[in-house]
Amino acid sequence: MTIGDQIIPFSPVPDTELSAIAKQLRRDIVTMISTAGSGHPGGSLSAVEIITALYFKIMRHCPSEPGWIERDRFILSKGHAAPALYAALAESGYFPVSELATLRKLGSRLQGHADRTATPGVEMSSGSLGQGLSFGVGTALAAGLNNKKYRVYVLIGGGECNEGQVWEAAMSAYHFKLDNMVAFIDHNELQLDGTNHDIMNIEPLGEKWSAFGWHTIEIDGHNFNEILSSLEEAKNIKGQPTAIVAHTIKGKGISYMENKVEFHGKAPNPEETKKALQELA
């Protein structure tokens, strides 16, 4: 919020509330994708705890002033997880929660892939994989050049690590010593057409990030304690960026979606939606 010209950043919630917020984001995600009739539930659900921790606990941001120059930046590189981002933006106050029902509708600000020119709080238009980390490098470089203290968080999919540009960016973030930058890898081990292992083996993923010069931490990406402590650790790392390889479950929180590749890009039908919302009650 703002008082006069003064920006009052979003107040972090107590740690004890994070699980309930995550559950609400999951309800939002399932409802909006179901209403839209299309979307990507699996990879949205796997990223929920990471996004919840960032928007409701870690990041300095101001929903009523999305362009606040001092804000920490969250860059959704895996753009198909836009429903998770939209849910976090709505629940933290960037736009009304009721607007989530317009996902993928004609004229809506909430399209299938996020559009920064339309949606408040979206830092980067994404949807084609592999580009968010480079964007984060530019944003993090600018912080140093502009004498700003903001931090940059980029969320990358595990399958997205197939893209060569991810590694160009990884190399450059280390080269430029961007210790104001964190990459989360939402490592749910599935991609569009199967397992990472079968499609394009990205292991050993943590070792790859380490080899590229990043301070690398491996965590359970659904455990808030581990997410928060890894982010605290990252703040104290100097001279190199931090990669947090978050081991997650695609479709997390909904029994019939968990670890099911078919829910990468398929909306639940009305019956499935009902069941999902019962599980998330």
Add this chain to the structure above:
Amino acid sequence: MKIADISMRDAFFDALYDIARQDDRVMLLTGDFGAPSLDKFRTDLSRQYINAGVAEQNMVTIAAGLALSGKIVYIYSIAPFVTLRCFEQIKLDLCCMKLHVTAVGVGAGYSYSTSGPTHHATEDAAVMRILPGMTVYNPSDNIMVAAFAGMSYRDPGPKYIRLDREKFPLRYEEKHDFSDGLALLKRGKDMTIIASGMMVHQAFKVTEELLKHSIDAAIVDLYRLSPVNDNLLLQVMGKNKPVVTLAEDLVAGGIGSIVAEVMADNGCQSRLKRLGTENQYVFQYASRECLHSHLGLDVASITTGILRWLQ
């Protein structure tokens, strides 16, 4: 040194250096590419200069991140590398987000004549011009190049500036206003040659030859390939005069296509001949003049071709 005596690259970066000294928002990123005119940038303006390494896709998207953090960004490499190699990044990260980033490519057409198709820039202008919101400049002299440094700094939105490696005679006066996008450089009552970049200079030689055959040809310099100034182009082409377009680029998509599109959209019935590289890659490693002879783009071949076509 006078502006006529330096390369297009040096003319551009000298002008940009003067701008950047006054405005620390201006950033120059290169894809591991140096030049004497860049040295003063990296020494005097070290916080405004980044060598992004041999990773053009990354460079484009880093530029996007910088631009959205308040910077006015220039990215520089050899023309095909800063366009074709990173085309999707330019589309999504610059054009879709409407960012103030200028791609500067050196090596227009067959500038790198001895380097083969990897370094020839014969499709870059064609593909860049179709991107919504992209402004494409193809300068023909150093006065224009220096002006484009200023215009790209002042005008928001993505741009592509395509520099030749050769030095050319100056065709414009200092302080010429280049906002028209094209210029009638020579009047001629019998036909019109529309050229761009180095081929503008070739066109002057061709018109001298044509005059020996009593053909008085006009020359139009189409230096902004997108957005095209349709009205002015139609006006300077004249009514019902034969039109020849002249470029080193592949015929498909290049300035011949631009002129054909403008003519078709406006019901222009003039005859049109598009000269350029016909549907091929050039694997000859030779001087630019040799390549022109091989492709029928030397003065004699162009003149003969036009005379035959006019009959």
